[in-house]
Amino acid sequence: MRRLKKNGRPEIPRKTIYRLSIYLRCLARLRENGIGTVSSEALATAAGVKPTQLRKDLACFGTFGTRGLGYDVAELSAKISEELGTSRLQPVILVGVGHLGLALLSYRGFEKEGFEIVAAFDIEPRRKRDKQTKQPIQGMDALADFVGKQNIHMAILTVPAAVAQEAANRLVAAGVTGILNFAPIVLSVPEEVMVNNVNLAIELENLSYFTRQIDT
Amino acid sequence: MRRLKKNGRPEIPRKTIYRLSIYLRCLARLRENGIGTVSSEALATAAGVKPTQLRKDLACFGTFGTRGLGYDVAELSAKISEELGTSRLQPVILVGVGHLGLALLSYRGFEKEGFEIVAAFDIEPRRKRDKQTKQPIQGMDALADFVGKQNIHMAILTVPAAVAQEAANRLVAAGVTGILNFAPIVLSVPEEVMVNNVNLAIELENLSYFTRQIDT
Numbered sequence: 001m002r003r004l005k006k007n008g009r010p011e012i013p014r015k016t017i018y019r020l021s022i023y024l025r026c027l028a029r030l031r032e033n034g035i036g037t038v039s040s041e042a043l044a045t046a047a048g049v050k051p052t053q054l055r056k057d058l059a060c061f062g063t064f065g066t067r068g069l070g071y072d073v074a075e076l077s078a079k080i081s082e083e084l085g086t087s088r089l090q091p092v093i094l095v096g097v098g099h100l101g102l103a104l105l106s107y108r109g110f111e112k113e114g115f116e117i118v119a120a121f122d123i124e125p126r127r128k129r130d131k132q133t134k135q136p137i138q139g140m141d142a143l144a145d146f147v148g149k150q151n152i153h154m155a156i157l158t159v160p161a162a163v164a165q166e167a168a169n170r171l172v173a174a175g176v177t178g179i180l181n182f183a184p185i186v187l188s189v190p191e192e193v194m195v196n197n198v199n200l201a202i203e204l205e206n207l208s209y210f211t212r213q214i215d216t
Numbered sequence: 217m218r219r220l221k222k223n224g225r226p227e228i229p230r231k232t233i234y235r236l237s238i239y240l241r242c243l244a245r246l247r248e249n250g251i252g253t254v255s256s257e258a259l260a261t262a263a264g265v266k267p268t269q270l271r272k273d274l275a276c277f278g279t280f281g282t283r284g285l286g287y288d289v290a291e292l293s294a295k296i297s298e299e300l301g302t303s304r305l306q307p308v309i310l311v312g313v314g315h316l317g318l319a320l321l322s323y324r325g326f327e328k329e330g331f332e333i334v335a336a337f338d339i340e341p342r343r344k345r346d347k348q349t350k351q352p353i354q355g356m357d358a359l360a361d362f363v364g365k366q367n368i369h370m371a372i373l374t375v376p377a378a379v380a381q382e383a384a385n386r387l388v389a390a391g392v393t394g395i396l397n398f399a400p401i402v403l404s405v406p407e408e409v410m411v412n413n414v415n416l417a418i419e420l421e422n423l424s425y426f427t428r429q430i431d432t
Contacts, residue, residue, distance in 0.1 A: 017425045021418040025377070025400050048402030085424040092420065103319025104416075113417035115424075153427040154420065161241070178423035180416070184241045186264030194426040196419045200320075200396070201329035202237040203412045204308065204370065207394035208301040208330075209233045210410040211369040 016057050020080050022047045023054070027077045039070040086114030093152050093176075095167050096159030097122040097137055100182060104156060105133045117156070119146060123163075140170065147174035154178040161185045168195075232273050236296050238263045239270070243293040255286040302330030309368050309392075311383050312375030313338040313353055316398060320372060321349045333372070335362060339379075356386065363390035370394040377401045384411075 026046040030038055044054040058076075061083050081087045089111065094101055097120050105120055117135055125139045138146065146152070155176045159167045164183035171179060172193055179195045181187055184202065187195050242262040246254055260270040274292075277299050297303045308331050310317055321336055333351055341355045354362065362368070371392045375383045380399035387395060388409055395411045397403055400418065403411050 012425075014422065014426075017422050018418060020425075021415075021421045022400070022402070024421075029377075048404075083425070084421050085427070086421055090420075090424055099323050100319070100325065103316070103323060107315050107319060107416075109316065110417060110420070113421065115417065115420050154423055156420075161245075178427035180419050180423060184238070186238065188264075194423055196423055198414060198416065198419055199237075200323075200414065201326060201331065202234060203396050203414055204306075204326070204331050204372075205237045205240075205300050205302055205329065206230065206233050207370055207396060207410055207412055208306055209228075209236075209299070210230075211301070211394035 012060050016060055017084070019047065019049060019053070019057050020084060022049075023057070024077060024080045024084070024086075027073050027080070030073050031077065036073055037070045038073055038076075043071065081114070084114075088114075089116050090114055090154065091116055091118040091150060091152055092154045092156060093118060093143075093147065094120045094135075094156045094158060095122070095140075095143070095171065096157060097125075097133075098158060098160070101156075101158035102133065104158065105135055115154075118150065118152070121146075140167075143170060144174040147171070147176060152176060154180070156180045156182070158182045228276050232276055233300070235263065235265060235269070235273050236300060238265075239273070240293060240296045240300070243289050243296070246289050247293065252289055253286045254289055254292075259287065297330070300330075304330075305332050306330055306370065307332055307334040307366060307368055308370045308372060309334060309359075309363065310336040310351075310372040310374060311338070311356075311359070311387065312373060313341075313349075314374060314376070317372075317374035318349065320374065321351055331370075334366065334368075337362075356383075359386060360390040363387070363392060368392060370396070372396045372398070373403075374398045 023043065026043060040054050041051045044051040047054065078087070092115050094105060094117050097105070101120065105117060110117060120133065120135050120137045121140055121143050122137055123140055125137045153176060155171050157164060157167060157179050161183045164181065164185050165187060168179060168187045168189060172189055177193050179187065179189070179193065181195050181197050182199065184199050189195055239259065242259060256267045256270050260267040263270065294303070305327065310320060310333050313321070313336050317336065321333060326333060336349065336351050336353045337356055337359050338353055339356055341353045369392060371387050373380060373383060373395050377399045380397065380401050381403060384395060384403045384405060388405055393409050395403065395405070395409065397411050397413050398415065400415050405411055
């Protein structure tokens with residue numbers, strides 16, 4: 001977990017940002033059910049946090065409910081979405097079109113959440129062309145140009161561990177400042193670049209340890 | 217992050233277990249390169265942690281390097297793998313064969329890491345049968361029986377949020393004690409059941425906040 005330096009905006013902890021995402025999903029479900037206002041207690045329960053935590057999190061960016069009335073569901077959704085930068089569809093690129101990369105390219109869940117994988121890059125773009133993907137698959141040479149012209153800030157990295165650092169270097173050099181890394185290595189990046197690591201095998205391994213502990 | 221109660225074995229923090237997984241991957245790369253011993257400094261650098269952290273983590277389960285010689289790579293790998301419960305291929309089931317579920321069923325990265333998805337379950341098993349998967353896709357009615365007979369402890373949950381709690385209840389009732397949850401909700405489970413949450417949209421949203429912060 002790396003904290004960014006202050007730069008005018010208050011420094012909100014990463015865990016708070018994660019919880020904002022959870023609140024946003026709870027609010028979406030309330031809207032779907034036609035519910036217009038929600039108390040902090042009800043929203044906290046839906047999100048699985050304590051009401052004091054919820055109020056503290058929302059106070060981080062100056063949002064307060066009206067006493068006795070609670071939060072306006074639509075207004076709070078819009079505010080959180082604006083804060084998270086997902087009020088408009090955000091373009092994301094994917095680097096590394098192996099099994100997992102292909103899977104993510106065909107995953108329809110991102111757009112609903114405000115992200116669109118607009119292009120994919122691979123060292124062997126031609127070999128991948130037989131696979132059905134909505135997005136064009138381009139060679140790594142095209143990456144820097146694409147990122148610059150399309151003003152891309154975020155990338156999903158699904159290359160093998162052995163080439164992940166090199167790929168990350170190219171992303172950073174091109175101007176990407178946020179990397180969702182699926183490669184099981186610790187990436188070295190400049191301080192202003194944010195890396196979130198997702199390693200499904202490590203998550204399973206972690207569960208494995210704890211399920212095993214129960215058996216003992 | 218939920219801590220399990222002590223039950224005879226020392227209570228190792230979840231973050232330590234995550235780091236053990238990282239060490240294991242660094243050791244695997246050393247073995248591939250024919251390296252037989254490694255100093256704690258070199259291994260720590262490869263894993264992106266401080267040497268003191270590495271030594272502390274390994275001391276948690278009583279492993280110490282030989283002073284001046286460092287760690288035996290093969291021996292330390294075997295010890296960590298045994299500790300994590302991945303020294304043998306572990307069976308895992310998957311529940312919810314949508315886009316993401318299908319993607320994970322066809323993902324070849326798990327077996328290399330010690331996990332095998334042995335079966336998948338869905339409310340509509342017949343509709344999914346046209347998709348190519350190595351694993352059989354069964355109806356939810358078959359779940360409890362399968363988990364019991366095959367002695368399954370771990371499940372990957374890739375169902376929509378609206379039915380995730382119900383599916384989790386069925387898994388827990390069947391005897392599953394570790395759930396890798398991809399549904400964007402907070403699952404309520406008994407204390408002895410471990411849930412690790414993976415939400416790709418939330419990871420992107422989190423990055424989005426921080427990349428946006430840099431732009432400001």
